[in-house]
Amino acid sequence: MTSLVQSVDWLTIAPPTLTALVALVVLVADLFVPRERKQLLGWTAIGGLVASLALLVPLRAGDRATFCLTATAQAGGHADACSYTADHFTLVIQFLVLAGALVTAFLSLDETREKLPPGEYWFLLLSSAAGAALLPASRDLATLVVALEVASLPAFALVGLKRGDRMSGEAALKFFLSSVTATAVTLLGASFVYAATGTLHLTEIAQRLDDVPGQLQTLAEAGVALTLVGFAFKTAAVPFHFWVPDTYVGAPLPVAAYLSVVGKAVGFTGLILVTVVAFPSYADVWGPALAVLAALTMTAGNVAALRQVSTRAWSAVRLLAWSSVAQAGYLLVPIAAAAYSGDDQIGATVAYALMYAVVNLGAFAVVTLVARTHPENRISDYRGLYAARPAAALALGFFLLNLAGLPPGIIGLFAKVTVFSAAVDAGLGWLAVIMGVNVVIALFYYLRWTALLFRTPEGAPVTHRAPAPVTLAIVLTAAAGAVLSGYPQFALRFASTALF
Secondary structure, eight states: OOOOOOOOTTTTTHHHHHHHHHHHHHHHHHTOOOOGGTTHHHHHHHHHHHHHTTTTTTTOOOOEEEEEEEEEEOOOOOOOOOOEOOOHHHHHHHHHHHHHHHHHHHHHHHEEEEEEOOHHHHHHHHHHHHHHHHHGGGGHHHHHHHHHHHHHHHHHHTTOOEEEHHHHHHHHHHHHHHHHHHHHHHHHHHHHHHHEEEOBBBBHHHHHHOOOOOHHOOOHHHHHHHHHHHHHHHHTTTTTTTTTHHHHHHSSSHHHHHIIIIIIHHHHHHIIIIIIOOOOHHHHHHHHHHHHHHHHHHHHHHHHHOOTTTTTTHHHHHHHHHHHHHHHHHHHHHHHHHHOOOOOGHHHHHHHHHHHHHHHHHHHHHHHHHTTOOOOOOOOTTHHHHHHOHHHHHHHHHHHHHTOTTTTTTHHHHHHHHHHHHHHHHHHHHHHHHHHHHHHHHHHHHHHHHHHHHHOSSSSSSOOOOOOOHHHHHHHHHHHHHHHSSHHHHHHHHHTTOOO
8 A cells, every 4th residue: 555654855855945945034034124234135035045056966966856655765766656856857947947046136136225125025036936946846736836836926026016117017917817827727727637647746647648538538638738728828938928028028127037037947847847747648739739839939029029129118128028939939849849759859948948048147137237327228228338338248249149049159059959950850840940930030130239239329328337246147147158158068968967
């Protein structure tokens, strides 16, 4: 008889647990710390994120599991059905999430000093990061949905935290409604899958979906479809992308940066887990569906980014928002390819996500810096940035070239070639062609913005002292991008070890 006593390996769950505990500490400390010393809360949050990242080191073997239903599962071992697994895939995504939250924290220090309530902000950011770090380790549908909501619910409040700002409130409402709809659809799908299989554990679902009784076959198929639709909302795949541009514009810039990287990682991680781990027997259904979604998403995102008017208010943020939609399309390609040629293709998605996280956070860091002198953040405001801030202009040019996939952004080119190869190897030639066309479209608006940085400014260059934390965020992301461009094989090798 299977034991109902679950094993708990505290070291295995330490990274998300510590992040959540620091969030509570910050919230309570906010009641006692005087206003003039509120920056201590930010540095406490940063210290907590650094400590959480350090706790990934003892887990690097990727062979631990906990909250297991079998009595034989011990620390460092495997079990037949565990709710939390710290394999290589989990560790890579947790590193991406926590590092992304750390860069966001550096970008936020100045914002919390001047515009945002620090106690609430740091509590919400760390709470969301804890949920995002829990999600890649989740190996049952209940834990997966709970982690998804722990990551999402604080993000609604973060978007609407600019008190008295109508755009911020509207953005939070759109984000909330779309995400709640996604959650409702996901829960309905998960309930159908549970009804058809009698289990919530992903590996057991994969086994039992192959042997579903005939009278429950339709229920199982509906559950699979609804679950996929719910995660398509979370990844901002077309046609579930409508909330992205307004949310990014209305949110504080560090929050937009966080959503573009960590929020996207959450959605794609959940999608990978339910497709590759739980629903492999339905690959003939979700494979073509994700391939079509990938084509629609990258095309819609790139065309909308191409149409941005450089003199329109917040056009720089809108371009990055639409660019993130297009990048979501590229990230979907290897997942779709996994349906045709095996799980190895998932490594391409992880490698691309690592590249995208580094350069997109870097781009948002420079945008945050420029917003100090140009609050409306038009693309035209970046004309002649090199004359005023040479280092920031070079960094932004480097990030944009990486997103475009052009040298010296070798890691961007490498990531796109990896995704393109995944489509070709899977026999999805038509999708590879569409991706190639979209890469060419994207070249135009990325290069147009890059060229603007080095043109002669229309007036006298406007300079402003750059806050040290924002400068540090730019330096960290630029250094990471440079290292990956010098040794691009590292990203794919690192990501390939992430496979389950």
